[in-house]
Amino acid sequence: MQMKFAWALCALMCVADASACSLSSGITPFKPVVPTAQDGVAGDLQPPELEVASVTRGVGTRHASCDDTGLLTVSVEWPRGTDYKLRELGFEFRVVGGDAGLAIFPEGPVAGRVDGRRSEFLFMWRDGPPSEQKPLDLQVEVRAVTPDNRRGPPALLRVTAPPGA
Numbered sequence: 001m002q003m004k005f006a007w008a009l010c011a012l013m014c015v016a017d018a019s020a021c022s023l024s025s026g027i028t029p030f031k032p033v034v035p036t037a038q039d040g041v042a043g044d045l046q047p048p049e050l051e052v053a054s055v056t057r058g059v060g061t062r063h064a065s066c067d068d069t070g071l072l073t074v075s076v077e078w079p080r081g082t083d084y085k086l087r088e089l090g091f092e093f094r095v096v097g098g099d100a101g102l103a104i105f106p107e108g109p110v111a112g113r114v115d116g117r118r119s120e121f122l123f124m125w126r127d128g129p130p131s132e133q134k135p136l137d138l139q140v141e142v143r144a145v146t147p148d149n150r151r152g153p154p155a156l157l158r159v160t161a162p163p164g165a
Contacts, residue, residue, distance in 0.1 A: 060129020
């Protein structure tokens with residue numbers, strides 16, 4: 001009986017260790033109300049104002065399931081003088097320079113938490129321990145997406161961080 005209990009406990013510990021990171025990014029997919037066949041450029045939009053709020057690299061100690069997760073927080077401020085409010089828009093994030101293979105940004109437009117004219121986006125990726133990390137040096141193109149599926153002009157954001165940062 002004690003041996004069965006010990007095996008069950010070991011199995012439970014292995015399952016808990018293998019579970020995925022349970023952090024929530026707060027990012028949701030942005031679904032335009034018009035099908036993608038209506039894609040176009042929205043001339044009445046301006047590029048967003050961008051800032052890297054923080055970059056945290058994975059530590060990889062395996063004490064918790066999130067230890068090898070990298071975190072990138074991007075702050076987007078929506079300029080005044082457009083026909084859209086920030087909560088009506090989604091944003092596309094696309095790597096245009098550097099290592100696009102890290103899979104930091106989701107495919108398609110996303111929406112984040114909105115506070116006035118500012119929105120924050122938390123992106124997570126499997127970063128691994130510092131010994132396996134490469135320096136981050138990315139050029140990211142960010143553009144607004146309207147409810148009728150038009151895209152605004154892009155703004156460029158540079159994301160840099162050494163391993164273990």
